[in-house]
Amino acid sequence: MKLDKYLPTERLQPYIRYYAVVEADKAAEYKVFPSPGLVIGFQYAGRLATVKDNVEIKLSAAGITGITDRYKVFRNTANTGTVLVYFTETGFTQFATHPAHELFNYSLSLNDIFDKYEVSNIEEKLSLATNDKDRIRTVDAFLCSQLQTIATDKLIVEAVKLIYQSRGAIRIQELNRMLCISPSPFEKRFRKVVGASPKKFASIIRFNTVLDELRAGKSLTDICYEHDFFDQAHFIKAFKQFTGDTPENYKRFYGA
Numbered sequence: 494m495k496l497d498k499y500l501p502t503e504r505l506q507p508y509i510r511y512y513a514v515v516e517a518d519k520a521a522e523y524k525v526f527p528s529p530g531l532v533i534g535f536q537y538a539g540r541l542a543t544v545k546d547n548v549e550i551k552l553s554a555a556g557i558t559g560i561t562d563r564y565k566v567f568r569n570t571a572n573t574g575t576v577l578v579y580f581t582e583t584g585f586t587q588f589a590t591h592p593a594h595e596l597f598n599y600s601l602s603l604n605d606i607f608d609k610y611e612v613s614n615i616e617e618k619l620s621l622a623t624n625d626k627d628r629i630r631t632v633d634a635f636l637c638s639q640l641q642t643i644a645t646d647k648l649i650v651e652a653v654k655l656i657y658q659s660r661g662a663i664r665i666q667e668l669n670r671m672l673c674i675s676p677s678p679f680e681k682r683f684r685k686v687v688g689a690s691p692k693k694f695a696s697i698i699r700f701n702t703v704l705d706e707l708r709a710g711k712s713l714t715d716i717c718y719e720h721d722f723f724d725q726a727h728f729i730k731a732f733k734q735f736t737g738d739t740p741e742n743y744k745r746f747y748g749a
Contacts, residue, residue, distance in 0.1 A: 499513075499629045500512075504640070508588070510584075522544065523567055524565070526700075531585045531596060532580070533557045536575050538573055539573030541575065555602065559594075559600075560689040561597070583650055588641065589639070591606050592685045615635045656668070661701075665695070700732070700736075703716055
């Protein structure tokens with residue numbers, strides 16, 4: 494499988510973390526773990542589908558996936574090519590009026606978010622592109638054309654920063670206190686901008702930290718203690734929801 498990453502133009506860097514071009518020669522099924530930002534996918538070759546309870550759901554050639562709180566299973570056909578757009582935690586709101594939280598645990602066609610003619614136009618251009626440089630330039634130009642002049646919600650940006658600093662362990666009540674905002678308006682603003690509740694988002698950051706530590710060889714006992722899990726049984730249950738596997742199997746698979 495080929496996976497190459499590219500930075501967006503300077504204008505888009507505050508909102509888009511990176512682009513990725515992914516190509517696969519063979520049909521395959523694979524897991525994707527929750528990430529802290531929304532992702533757009535442009536399929537220029539082959540087809541992708543999600544799989545849930547052994548049921549295959551075909552994805553649109555141009556689609557968007559919201560933040561999820563559990564792993565997802567994807568299946569690709571042979572000779573698949575995709576340009577992926579990984580937004581920063583608060584970046585998506587600069588391009589669309591669609592509230593980010595309405596995409597939580599969902600994948601939608603880009604036609605539901607942007608003008609259908611413009612989506613069709615970029616799909617056609619990507620189908621004609623012959624190299625990654627042209628594909629990235631096409632996607633970058635499309636997103637530049639969709640960029641809106643919207644003031645960044647600095648309070649939510651600060652909240653995201655504090656969650657990262659705590660590795661997802663900060664209590665939401667503590668965030669409310671530090672940011673001098675009451676729970677209800679804070680949660681509404683956070684969900685609208687980020688795409689998940691503060692608690693869900695913190696759990697994603699927490700578990701991505703846990704995965705990094707498992708890959709680095711840290712023991713389950715140390716991880717449970719450092720991340721305030723009640724016991725290993727509680728940790729394993731939460732881990733399986735996040736990854737679809739036990740910590741021990743995960744460690745064996747990734748060679749930790």
